[in-house]
Amino acid sequence: MLSRRSLLKTAVLAPVIGAFQPPVSTVKPLRLKPGDTVGLACPAAPAYSREQVQVTIESLAALGLKTKLAPHFYDRYGYLAGHDADRAADLNALFADPTVHMVMAMHGGWGCARLLPLLDYDLMRRNPKLLIGYSDITALLLSIYAKTGLATLHGPEGAATWNAYTVDWFRRVLMNGEAVTFQNPAEKSDLLAQTKDRIWTIQSGTARGQLVGGNLTVLCHLVGSPYLPDWRGKLLFIEDVGEDVYSMDRMLTHLKLAGILGQVAGVVFGKCTRCDAGSGGYGSLTLEDVLTEHIGPLNIPAYAGAMIGHIADKFTIPLGINAELDATKGTIRLLESAVL
Structure with missing residues (x-):
């Protein structure tokens, strides 16, 4: 009793x-290599500053990486980076795009949780790739891991401070594949x-x-x-x-x-x-x-x-x-x- x-x-x-x-088997994405393309998206807050976006592009270029902006990257709907359907479509499109090797959020803010019912988890499971961000991006990191088993990454967003300390851990984990x-x-x-x-x-x-x-x-x-x-x-x-x-x-x-x-x-x-x-x-x-x-x-x-x-x-x-x-x-x- x-x-x-x-x-x-x-x-x-x-x-x-x-x-x-329920528990799922972890799916590891491919490591990032020089010459790979990072897909930048705004799943939460808008990209208010084009200068900041350019700094991000130049910072990633310094790591030998190319960038590709999502179709609705510069959209804005109040405090959100466009309508939910469009922001979700951007994420789905980046995962489906064979030329994109990592999906990176430009900003946090608020809005990722609104996208969760609109994401194509089967598509993401079939096309596993690196997904990185923090703050509000936590909603994406947790849900995609839970639904697909994909190992996601809590780390710098596009608008992060790309200093030596942050870059060192980013490079060692994602590019060198170090334990x-x-x-x-x-x-x-x-x-x-x-x-x-x-x-x-x-x-x-x-x-x-x-x-x-x-x-x-x-x-x-x-x-x-x-x-x-x-x-x-x-x-x-x-x-x-x-x-x-x-x-x-x-x-x-x-x-x-x-x-x-x-x-x-x-x-x-x-x-x-x-x-x-x-x-x-x-x-x-x-x-x-x-x-x-x-x-x-x-x-x-x-x-x-x-x-x-x-x-x-x-x-x-x-x-x-x-x-x-x-x-x-x-x-x-x-x-x-x-x-x-």
Whole structure:
């Protein structure tokens, strides 16, 4: 006979877990090579600045890559880069185009979730290729991985800062196909101790599993939909921007109530840029308090501060790829290449 605790757990988890996709075999895209073409699309916010687009084209050219703009790239419909049907058609067309080797979002913003019912997942499954972005692009990364098994990539968008740090991880993961170990820089400058980009261990230990995650706000807004993957045994990574601490508390509570935090094998929290106490005012919980309270009791390896998020220096993290998380050292070690 089931215990009262088991019955309660089943009652809470069943409605939401039923919306998750069953486990699928990971499909790796082909690595990026000099001379390959990057298809640029705007699935969320519009491309407001043609100069910024040109900077992106020149940055990719410096890596030996060509660019191709999606047909509706410069469309605009209010705060969206054109109508939903057109933005979805652009993504479908780039995946179908044999001359395009990687699909890259120019911007995040908002709007990707509106496209999910309009995407041709069968087409994408038949034409697997690199898909990269972050922030609102999380909706595409998670849904396409969940529906097709394609290993997508949480990394720089077209409008990112293409500096040496970001480019190095991008090149090593996508072009060299290295099974890298992601670790924060350890520069102290002329200080006696490191003050920038520190990691802190929430719960020590190591765990292995497939990496899955992205922007916390976007992820939470997909809970209950059929566009999230199976979370069992996964290594969850999350980040966010511009959220008050109470909002982070609310979203982590959401993941807990939805049964997601109870299924993962490890957690990596990246950066929460401009995430202050805000309206919490004097006496507010800190972000450290919130992470400790929600993640600590899970008793799984977890650390915070990784170079993942709305920051200039960022990792390129593959979804669906097996990795080992070391929460004591603050590292994520890929156990396989993310590309073929």
